[in-house]
Amino acid sequence: MRRVLDRVAAIAHADKGSIFLLDIHGHIEAAILTRQDADPLSHAHLLDTVLDRGLAGWVRQHRQVGWIRDTADDPRWLHLPDQPYVARSALSVPILHGDNLLGLLTLLHSQPDWFEAATIPALEATANHIGLVLDNARLYSTLERYSRALDNELAKGRRMQVNFLPSQLPAAPGWDIAVQFQPARELSGDFYDLFALPGDRLGIAIADVCDKGAGAALFMGLFRSLIRIFSGQTALAGLTLNSPTANAPTTDSPLEAVRLTNDYVARNHGDLVMFATLFFGVLDPATGKLAYVSGGHEPVLILSPTGKIRAELSSTGPIVGALPEAEFDIGRATLAPGETLFGYTDGVPEARAPDGQFLGREVLLNILAGRIGTASELLARVAARTIAHAGGRAQSDDITLVALRRLPSP
Structure with a gap:
């Protein structure tokens, strides 16, 4: 001037x-x-x-x-x-x-x-x-001022989202457990949760709330809280658990927890059209038995020690929170010593390369193939290959990974 x-x-x-x-x-x-x-x-x-x-x-x-x-x-x-x-x-x-x-x-x-x-x-x-x-x-x-303010609000929202995730994983004797959460810049609704249940059971949740922004992050907190509450046989907002398993959690409890979560969200917040893909399972670490409900979520995989897919735990019902009284079925599986339960959200297969090409399911399966190693090593390998596929392109979605490996028998 x-x-x-x-x-x-x-x-x-x-x-x-x-x-x-x-x-x-x-x-x-x-x-x-x-x-x-x-x-x-x-x-x-x-x-x-x-x-x-x-x-x-x-x-x-x-x-x-x-x-x-x-x-x-x-x-x-x-x-x-x-x-x-x-x-x-x-x-x-x-x-x-x-x-x-x-x-x-x-x-x-x-x-x-x-x-x-x-x-x-x-x-x-x-x-x-x-x-x-x-x-x-x-x-x-x-x-610039508005951009900084927006960045600050996004950072606050991201901290809130991360604070909803467990700060410490529960101990499960005989199991190697690892998680990875790599947030995208844009606020979204991915979450995982692992928590102890009565009877030495372990609750396992991985989910992806639809949409982006603060709304998705807020509903992420709601879904997570509801799953925890209802898997502990608690009443909320007039919804009372009438399951025959109400006195003591068993591996049947995922069905009731998901059903009540679905009905609560659909009835109380249906006008907002906020729903989630959700996998929720209850694991008995002593036996490796798993009961689960998958509401429209990416198939959770059971991997052999060499990375071969031994089972795919596909959907047992619709997305969660869209329609009241939706029907869900319970699935069952057993993990043998040396096998790994691997869950992920769609931020992995839908990661895009600079030319717009998705990572895809086949590439993900190729990444998983080979010696599993520890749960942390497996997740690090998947995350690294996913980020490498993006080639420097900013993440469009969160990358959320969960692995539970049953240790081989001594």
Whole structure:
């Protein structure tokens, strides 16, 4: 801005010049002087006075060109005492963009009748250009401010989402358990949960709430809480557990927990059309027996020690939370020593390469093939290959992985 001012002053053969930038209230937020002048801070005590009672104030009020041929006989000029420089000619134009007054551009000379009428159009054109630049800069600043605020809110939402996930995995003797959660930048509704149940059982949940944003993250917390509550045989909002297993959890409890979760969400929040794909299982670590319900979720896999798929635990019912009184079936499986239960959300097969190609199920199965190793090693391998497939492209969805490996018999 200083270079523009110096250039304009040179073209008009002015002694001095200034640009006052105004805020939305018409107050000076910045003052720019020609290069040969002192630091504007040294004039700070005069700026408000000039803007209120001088030529600058007149231009601010009338929003039109102020042209003073001789300051000695023009009442718009404010004569300040004890000033080393005495201006006799002045030309000031408003810096406008639309209806907004963004500033003032003023040129001075020590001789009267210095500026000509032909100078005014060029000065107005310069002021209009400055106005466009200032408006763009302020728009950019506003967008940056909103962007930072949005990023802060997303970060808060992401922290809330992560806080819903278990901070510590439950211990299960004879089992190697690992999880991975790699959030996308955009807030979404993936979650996993592992929690102890009475009778030395282990609750296992992995889910993906539809949609993106804060709504998905909030419903993620709701689904997670409901599964925990209902698998513990608790009543909520008039929904009472009438299962014959109410007194002690058994491997039949996933069916009742998912059914009640579905009915609660569908009846109380159906107008929001928020549902989830959900796998919920109850594992008996001592025997490896698993009872599960899968509501439209990606198939959870049972892998042999060499990574071969021994079983696919496919859907046993519809997505959860869409329709009340939806029918779900219970599935059963048993993990032998050395086998691994592997669950994931669609952020893995739907990861996109830069050319838009999905990772896909077949590639995922190829990643899983081979010696499993530890549960953590398996998940690290899947996550690394998924991220590599994206080739630097930002994640469009969370990557959520769960693995429970039954340790080989000694």
